[in-house]
Amino acid sequence: MTDSAPTGHAVIADLRRAGPVDAATVLTGPLRTVRVTRLLPRSAAELAARDVEHTVYVTDGTGTVEVGATGVALAPGVSLTLPLGAQARVRAGADGLEYFHAVLDVPREEHQ
Structure with a gap:
């Protein structure tokens, strides 16, 4: 298996590799x-949503996220x-943390 390969109109990628x-x-x-x-x-x-938005999905390990004074x-x-x-x-946390991270563009006209 390659790290990234086109399949028809799809692309399959091993993000870990x-x-x-x-x-x-x-x-x-x-x-x-x-x-x-x-x-x-x-x-x-650190994640900062300047000109973009972020979505994170935890796949392994534990930890916390701090947004302002709130920790989850x-x-x-x-x-x-x-x-x-x-x-x-x-x-x-003590055993590390793994997550899938997607970054999405925000059109300039939607910036406030």
């Missing part, structure tokens, strides 16, 4: 980047969506 995929090369909608992110134990990642537990099956203008810090 290939890394981020630029969805704009295949799709015409707002989805721009998809990737699997793996945070090391107790590490963190993350575990497999939990999703997080950050609309335009939002910010969050994703923190991995």
